[in-house]
Ligand SMILES: Nc1nc2c(ncn2[C@@H]2O[C@H](COP(=O)(O)O)[C@@H](O)[C@H]2O)c(=O)[nH]1
C-alpha cells in the first residue's frame with residue numbers, strides 16, 4: 142500500500158464529511174456499513190492526495206513533463222458525447238448500420254479503465270492481478286461463471302496475455318466510448334442478427350475507424366475550439382502548480398499527441414487567456430512537443446522532428462537539435478514529433494531517472510516511459526476520489542467481510558486438523574482389525590467424521606455468505622464492475638499496473654502543486670500474506686480457536 146501526502150492537511154483544509162453509516166447484515170452478522178473514522182483528521186479525500194508506490198525524492202527531479210489530454214485537461218460528458226454521437230452517425234452513414242443505431246444513448250459511467258475488450262467474442266472482462274478473469278459481460282449481460290471459466294481459463298497450451306490484437310485494454314478514458322458502443326452493437330446484433338451480419342471483431346473495427354475519424358475530421362476538435370468551456374473542466378490550480386515547478390528551477394515540458402492547433406485551444410482555455418492566439422501559456426514550459434505520436438515517441442530514436450511556428454501552426458524541418466541548445470530553443474520551443482532523445486537534449490539531460498512524467502494513459506504515458514526510459518512516473522486517476530470516498534464510507538462492511546474471511550481460514554485449519562485426527566484413528570483401527578478387533582468404526586471415529594462433515598457444510602454456507610457480502614461491497618464502488626483496484630479479494634489487474642508502473646498517482650495533475658517541489662514521496666511498507674496472517678492472528682492450527690460447526694455461528 143502507499144503513503145499519501147496529505148495536501149489538504151498541509152494547507153489546513155478540512156477533509157470530506159461522510160454521511161452517517163447505515164447498518165446491514167451479512168449472513169447472521171449485523172454490522173455498520175460505514176464505521177465513522179475514530180479521528181477524522183486522518184480522513185483522506187481522494188481529491189488532493191498524491192499516493193506513492195515507489196519513492197521519489199523530488200530534489201533529484203530536474204525536469205517535470207506533462208501529457209495534455211485527460212492529464213492537464215479533464216473533459217466532461219459533453220466532450221465524450223461528441224465522439225459517441227459522431228461515431229454513431231458515421232456507423233450509419235458510412236458502414237450502413239441500421240438507422241436505430243443513430244438513436245442509441247450513451248452511459249459514460251458503465252465501463253471503466255482497467256477493463257479489457259474481447260473483440261472476437263463481443264465481451265468486456267475484468268481481471269485480477271494474476272490475469273484470472275473474474276467478471277465477463279457479453280454486451281450488457283453477465284456471463285455465468287461456467288461459461289466465463291470455459292472461455293478464459295488458461296490452459297498450459299493457451300495462456301492469454303490479453304495484449305494480443307484480439308483484445309483492447311481500456312487504458313484511457315478516450316476508450317470508454319468505444320467500449321459502450323461495442324456493447325450496444327453486440328446486444329443489437331444478438332437481438333437482430335439479420336440486421337447486423339458482421340462479426341463482433343468487424344463491428345469493433347468499424348467503431349474504431351469511426352471514433353478515430355471523429356478525432357481527425359473536426360467532429361470533436363472544431364466543436365471544442367468553438368466553445369472550450371463547454372467541454373473542458375477548468376482547473377484553477379494548474380498554473381500555480383506549473384509556476385511553482387518553474388520557480389523551483391525545474392524544467393517543465395509538455396508532450397502531447399494532440400496537434401498544435403488543438404493544443405493551443407486547450408491550453409489557452411486552461412491558462413485563462415481569452416484572446417485569439419495569445420501564447421502566454423507557452424511561458425509555463427521550457428519545451429512543448431505536439432503530435433508526439435506516443436508511445437513511439439518514447440521508444441523510437443528515429444522519428445524526425447519539426448519546428449512549429451505558433452503564430453500560424455506552420456512546420457519547418459529541423460535536423461535534430463542544431464547547434465547550442467539555448468540558441469536552438471531561442472528560435473522557438475514548440476515542436477511536432479521527434480523522439481525522447483531530442484527532448485532530453487533540449488532539456489540538457491543525459492538520463493531518465495531525473496525526469497518525472499505525468500500522464501493518464503497506462504501504456505503510452507506510464508508503462509512505456511518507465512520501462513523504456515526509466516523515467517519516474519505519475520499517473521492521473523480521476524476515478525480516485527470516488528474510490529477513496531467509498532472505501533471510507535463502507536469501511537465497516539469491509540471489516541465485516543475480512544472477519545468472515547478470517548473465520549473461513551480458521552475453519553480450514555480446524556477441518557485440516559480434524560481430517561488428520563481421522564486419518565490417524567482410521568489407521569489405528571485398521572491395524573486393530575487386522576489383529577482381530579472389531580471392523581466397525583469406533584464411536585470416536587464416527588464422532589470426528591460427523592464433525593468434519595458438519596464443518597464442511599458450515600464452510601460452504603459461509604462461502605455463500607462471503608460471496609454475497611463481497612458482491613454487495615463491490616457494488617458500493619461501481620454498480621457493475623465493483624472496486625477499481627480490486628477484483629474479488631485480490632488486487633485488480635489495473636491495480637497491479639498502477640503499482641508496477643506508476644511511481645506516484647493522484648486524481649489530478651495540479652495536486653502536484655499542493656505539495657512542495659522538494660517533497661520526498663515515500664512509500665509505506667508493502668504487505669505479504671504472512672504479514673496479514675499475523676495481523677489477523679491466523680496460522681498454526683494448534684493456536685487457532687475451536688470452530689463451531691453451526692453455520693448460524695460460524696466462529
Ligand atoms: N486519431 C485519433 N486520435 C485520438 C483517438 N483517441 C484519442 N485521440 C487523440 O489523442 C490525443 C491525446 O493526447 P494526449 O495529450 O493524451 O497525448 C488527443 O488529441 C485525442 O483527441 C483516436 O481514436 N484516434
Ligand SMILES: [Mg+2]
Pocket residue numbers: 208209210211212500501502
Ligand atoms: Mg492523455
